[in-house]
Amino acid sequence: MPTDIDWNSSTREPIEKSYITLTVNGEPHRLGIGSQQDEIAPSHTLAYTLRESLGFTGTKIGCDHGACGACTVIMDGEAVQSCSILTIECDGKSILTIEGLEVNGQLHPLQQAFIDHTAFQCGFCTPGIIMSTKALLDANPSPTEDDIKQELAGHFCRCISHYLVIKAVMAAAGRER
């Protein structure tokens, strides 16, 4: 779907918008649609736009096919794989990336828990894992270990920090044993 079409327009003529608006970490961005280098092409994924057009490089691209979870961001409260969503479908959406978790130099409790438990090794999958678990804790503040495992089932962590990640998330949820 290359354009937004306003079917309720009184003229009954579709009105094509040449831009979309995207709120990232609370800041609105107006992005032109087109084929110029600084515009959003219809083929651009949200992951690409976040990284290449807006500079939010904390979001990582691993497989670019929705199979590794590295690019996970939160869109309107839900964890999504940003490599599998086209930017032009995101008009009006609100996105939270890893860069938006820290507020005024204050880390999110999840981030602090990941530091305290050294819940990462190479760190490439970490932003995606943190965003998924943030969405989980927002929806379910007291998850079980199994809830966490299910939430993270699509995240590829090759260093095997899984065990320490689970501990960190349990700690952030105040459920550390």
Next chain:
Amino acid sequence: MTKEYRYIGKATPRKDARDIITGRAQYIDDMKLPGMLYGKVLGSPYSHARIKSIDTSRAMAQPGVKAVLTYKNAPDWKLGMPPHKPVLDSTVRFVGDVVALVAADTADIARGALRLIDVEYEPLPAVYDAETAIQPDSPQLYPDLPGNLLPRGTYGIGPKALQEIVIGDVAKGFEEADLIVEGECAYDNIPNPLPPEPPGVIASWDGPDKLTLWTASQSAGANKSNIQNIMGRIDVRVIGTQCGGSYGSKNANQMPVAYATALARATNRPVKLYYTKEEHFDTFSLRLGSRIRASIGIKKDGTVTAVAGEWIIDTGASSEVVPWQVAVGCGEAQLMLRCPNWNIQPRAVCTNRNPSGVVRGFGGQELKSSLIPILSIAMEKIDIDPVEFFKKNFVKPGDGYYWRDGVWVEFRGPDYSKAIEKGAEVFGWKDKWRGWGKPTAACGTKRRGIGVGIHGNADVGEDESEAWVRLDPDGRAVVFANISESGPSQRSSVCKMAAEVLNLPLESVDITPPDTLVNPFEFGLVGSRGTYILGAAVIEAAEDVKRQLFELAAPLLGAGPEDLETEDASVYHKAHPEKRLSWRRVIGKTRTCIGRGRTEHDFSLPNMMTIFAEVEVDIETGKTDLLRVVATTDCGQIIDPLVLQGQLQGSIGSAGIDTALAEETILDNRNGHILNGNMIDYKWRTFVDLPEFQTVILETPFPSHRFHAIGVGEIAPAPGPSAVLMAVYNAIGQRIMSYPLTPDKILKALDKE
């Protein structure tokens, strides 16, 4: 009883923790240089073919395309060891072998241009099996490599490089044996270490002989020596970026470095070459394939009297470093097995699949995973418990071995039997062991079995490291060491060591970025050598600068240097702690102090890892679940318990334990295409399938350095595959001598196909 330290042995936040969990850490694809172009590679659709014609004119005509390189206009660099693979060639040797390189203003334009390169191939017969490849009538990959055999060589290892194991007299050894068994086992499923971040580099030339390279690697220094081996003694500066996983595979980044460097030279612009995950699967390196056919002479008490056989190593279309892998593997075999008579003949063979590179386990995992199952046949025949066998046969004080360089080394480490026993106890081995080929438990269609594997590596002391430590008058210390960060936390660990020596808050110790322009010599983070060799260099530098500090402070405090101690950036008299001066007063506010450290190699303190595994096999479906793992080691002194825990748990992934159950690169043996080259079809363990994982870590002080520690991270996965293979045998009572143990293979062994 270990000494109580301020930081050593305690969990401390990683130095780069905040960058990683806020997304600020700079990985290679997060970097952009002014004027930077994007490189892309065109892979061959044939596993073996001659390029009849190649026309790049349509690609070159595309707006934004700045260079297209083929064998016709590429530099004549050769990759591999010994150098044998032209960077671009008129012959392609595996599906994905790079045919052409494009540099363009954007990655999209470069990708589009690949489709406009017109190539006409003449397909050639291909060979995918190493033993077939050495037959006289097999297709030949390189005119210079008759029989597809890579020559044995020294290549930086020294004139006596260990390229075979020939010790004692095997004929005599077999005569002394109570029993001789023969066996064959293949660990040739060529798994992919598969770091989450695809390989990537940025190359930039400043004049014809001055190259700067940004590299996602575990060893910035290894990239430099590698480039100079390929391109001659050009002036090259290598800067390491945060690396999203390597497990060996990105140690030297030979192919992407050569491609980016060639494109940057052709365009006179910085070029980023960053693989997609598909390119990572298709054109990058994999683990060696390994097959051993051997005879074992054994006595009834478990003494091995002779080992003789051949070790067929499948290197794929080219090999980054196989002579080193053979040398290390041959050394490691002797660490596991105290046997006076050996004759193991390795043969490294090229085949038409992806090249092989460095992967954690480095020759030893491949050799062990093939050899231990054959030894198991002998163990079963004399009915010895494998834990007792490994305890008896792992290298002991008073023993020696020929190591990598072909030099005899006397072992200075501890008797590892204690650690093996402790691991067995935690695992509950004695309660579970029912004998060879017998399940621990059976319930309905489920059969449980246990297994154990062992590995050791003397490369914890390999090669050389240098480090400097600078004290600043404001009470801070800076470690100068060329350490990349790909996950093992080595940058933080050496900061802890320096903080400990200098008795300084850990926050006051920083480390320079990995950059060959700034730092002294560093071999790189391989073979678990960071803790000992690199650690010792940093410790020596910190001790050296502390000595200078005390010499400066002594006259000011009216004392001898030996009377002084330092704490939180002040120097005080040990007998009169009230006599105290800040570093600023001692050093002077416009000076810095620099201490130096250098460590030479020491192969006398090999590490050890034993993995105990319990599996449950469903004999109706053939599905195997890994239930429990106990990883056991003795590291002398833990530097950071959480970091070490992560490294040991890492044994599951990165072409480790799971290569016994699921991980493999599946080739279509009709055409050489990879059938599972993506993140869905290549099987990896998810969060919902985690086995119970325990670590058993002893801390017997080693005569290594001030903190009596050695590294163990690199070897963590190596004992895993053979442990799982043994566990499955014990569960189902049928021996399978290849990996991975997929359900179809298990059902076939059970005659239930």
